Amino acid sequence: MRRAVCPGSFDPVTNGHLDIVARASQLFDEVVVAIGVNKTKASSRLFSAEERMDMLKEAVSGFGNVTVAGFEGLLTTFCEQNDIHAIVKGLRAVSDFDYELQMAQMNSSLAEVETVFIPTSPEYSFLASSLVKEVAMFGGDVSALVPPFVLERLGARLAERRAADS
Numbered sequence: 001m002r003r004a005v006c007p008g009s010f011d012p013v014t015n016g017h018l019d020i021v022a023r024a025s026q027l028f029d030e031v032v033v034a035i036g037v038n039k040t041k042a043s044s045r046l047f048s049a050e051e052r053m054d055m056l057k058e059a060v061s062g063f064g065n066v067t068v069a070g071f072e073g074l075l076t077t078f079c080e081q082n083d084i085h086a087i088v089k090g091l092r093a094v095s096d097f098d099y100e101l102q103m104a105q106m107n108s109s110l111a112e113v114e115t116v117f118i119p120t121s122p123e124y125s126f127l128a129s130s131l132v133k134e135v136a137m138f139g140g141d142v143s144a145l146v147p148p149f150v151l152e153r154l155g156a157r158l159a160e161r162r163a164a165d166s
């Protein structure tokens, strides 16, 4: 059984993430989308771990071989605990490469895991959750960049934040 993990913060999940998950699901028998829930970063998130998990579960519900999990601590510990030997990462541009290479090498020094890079589809090469949040916050249209139910929750959360700030 070839099992892989697609790790990330997914705050929130975008169509770019789902493109990588879909392509990983063709390459591996089983794919676990793993949400990093380290508490040190919790205050900088727009969505809680549970909310991110709910959105991801809905987003991958159409794939027969994809599941969603949360992990705290090192990704390699999660891999060891779940008998996973492949980490799948999307590469958007050369600017992603330096950091991703460093993480891949660190991860393979910590556990028996290989990192597999999948080039992001060109239509998503500019896409990042942080930009989606910023554009949506200033009223821009992000409807082509996230699934419809994420768009709805994003609008609701930003409206809540605006109400709390006023």
Ligand code: PNS
Pocket: 007, 008, 009, 010, 035, 036, 073, 074, 075, 076, 102, 103, 104, 106, 107
């Ligand atoms: O979506 P992101 O924010 O780029 O995801 C980053 C993530 C969660 C994949 C990365 O920060 C991670 O693997 N965190 C777990 C902690 C860890 O293992 N750190 C060492 C990395 S070499």
